Amino acid sequence: MNSFPNYMIRVEDRKGAVDLHFIVLLSAKKNAIPLVLLHGWYGWPGSFLEFLPKLELFREKYDAYALPFHIIVPLLPGYTLSSKSPQDNAWIAEDAARTINTGMSMLNVDQYVVQGGDVGCLVAGILVSQHPSMVGIHCQYLFNLSYQLKMLKSSGESSSFP
Known part of the structure; x- marks a missing residue:
């Protein structure tokens, strides 16, 4: 874990402040694509640790000048090193998406591409629903596709799927 840069930022939200922990693997390429990887429940209680072997593979395969992505791996609020959601407000997946x-x-x-599995997939689907001009998405589960389409329809955004 410490072989990658670790950061913490305080995100002020209408429901309270959250300290968001994340690790990064940055490219030196000017046109590198920001790629946000969202963890799930895997390896209870779930954390960015499940991405460390993949980050290591990227680091072994590419030097900073060839890496096509800026890889950002935040810990969802309430997981491991990110702070818990404010106690006096009930937080739901929409709040986590807004915080991310x-x-x-x-x-x-x-603008960024987001990838999520399990809980991360739910948050990723909400992100693309709430910010369709800002993100692309890859999910390992399809349980939130109907939710995503419902959100796009209610927001008035047009959508097209291949």
Whole structure:
């Protein structure tokens, strides 16, 4: 874990502040694509640790000038090193998605691709539903596809799927 840069930012939210922990593997390429990897429940209680072997593979295969992505791996609020959600407010997946997106904005990341598995897939689907011009998505589960389509329809956004 310590072989990758670790950061913590305080995300102020309408429901309270959350300290968001994340690790990064940055590219030196000017046009590198920001890729946000969201963990799930795997390896209870779930954390970015499940991504460390994949980050290691990227680091072994690419030097900083060839790496096609800026890889950002935040810990969802309430997991491991990120703080718990504010106790006086009930937090749901929409709150986690908003926190992740605000965190990316704080890092000057305006457009990004998000990948999620399990709980991360739910948060990723909400991200693309709430911010369709800002993110692309890859999910390992399809349980939130109907939710995503419902959110796009209710927001008035048009959607097309191959």
